[in-house]
Amino acid sequence: MSIQNNINAIRLHIPSRAQLVCVSKFHSNNEIMEAYQVGERIFGESKVQEMCDKHETLPKDIQWHFIGHLQTNKIKYIVPFVELIHGVDSIKLLEEINKQAQKSDKKVKCLLQVYIAKEDSKFGFTAEELVDFLKQDILKDFEHVSVCGLMGMATFTDDKIQIRNEFKSLKSLFETVKMEFFENIAEFKEISMGMSHDFQIAIDEGSTMVRIGSSIFGARNY
Ligand SMILES: *Cc1c(COP(=O)(O)O)cnc(C)c1O
Numbered sequence: 001m002s003i004q005n006n007i008n009a010i011r012l013h014i015p016s017r018a019q020l021v022c023v024s025k026f027h028s029n030n031e032i033m034e035a036y037q038v039g040e041r042i043f044g045e046s047k048v049q050e051m052c053d054k055h056e057t058l059p060k061d062i063q064w065h066f067i068g069h070l071q072t073n074k075i076k077y078i079v080p081f082v083e084l085i086h087g088v089d090s091i092k093l094l095e096e097i098n099k100q101a102q103k104s105d106k107k108v109k110c111l112l113q114v115y116i117a118k119e120d121s122k123f124g125f126t127a128e129e130l131v132d133f134l135k136q137d138i139l140k141d142f143e144h145v146s147v148c149g150l151m152g153m154a155t156f157t158d159d160k161i162q163i164r165n166e167f168k169s170l171k172s173l174f175e176t177v178k179m180e181f182f183e184n185i186a187e188f189k190e191i192s193m194g195m196s197h198d199f200q201i202a203i204d205e206g207s208t209m210v211r212i213g214s215s216i217f218g219a220r221n222y
Pocket of ligand 1: 023025046067068153195196197211212213214215
């Protein structure tokens with residue numbers, strides 16, 4: 001299957017309320033352009049250098065989403081052009097994003113990453129940490145950050161019931177914090193969940209953004 005066929009097949013399962021982030025990490029500019037030519041404009045990258053290089057060379061109407069683990073010392077390189085940072089998992093990171101965004105005189109959109117999986121390798125706030133953090137009401141001091149919602153990754157497993165339950169827990173946490181802390185904040189509306197192997201479950205459970213790589217571009221050669 002070609003990249004274009006893959007996208008057409010995936011698009012059939014994505015309702016208009018959800019956005020498709022084409023995860024192009026480790027894939028070439030030519031491959032990205034194939035997706036671009038069928039109309040895709042949102043691309044996800046997980047390495048700062050790689051995203052900066054691709055932003056340099058590729059069309060300027062591409063929206064770059066950073067989906068990886070971000071180191072504080074590298075934030076400054078992506079802040080001038082990044083559309084959305086998915087994986088914000090510490091106050092320190094938010095502080096630094098705010099600082100760099102202020103220097104660039106812009107407001108950077110972020111999602112707070114929540115740990116929903118039953119494995120050790122995933123980053124994020126636990127539900128409890130997230131609520132504690134929001135209760136401290138320090139987000140209002142970060143005027144150059146716009147928190148647009150939550151992001152999570154389910155356990156890498158074939159157990160569809162477990163995956164569904166993890167996505168349900170993220171959706172319900174979203175509803176809780178939306179009501180308690182973001183009630184009148186219209187931009188707090190995104191739930192970024194779902195990857196190649198589990199995006200259809202994520203869509204069922206209320207995802208507004210799916211991050212799909214290998215089902216579009218094929219296997220990655222690290
Ligand atoms: C790599 C990656 C994806 C895409 O994964 P696929 O299984 O290739 O669809 C999605 N989200 C994050 C955070 C990733 O790092």
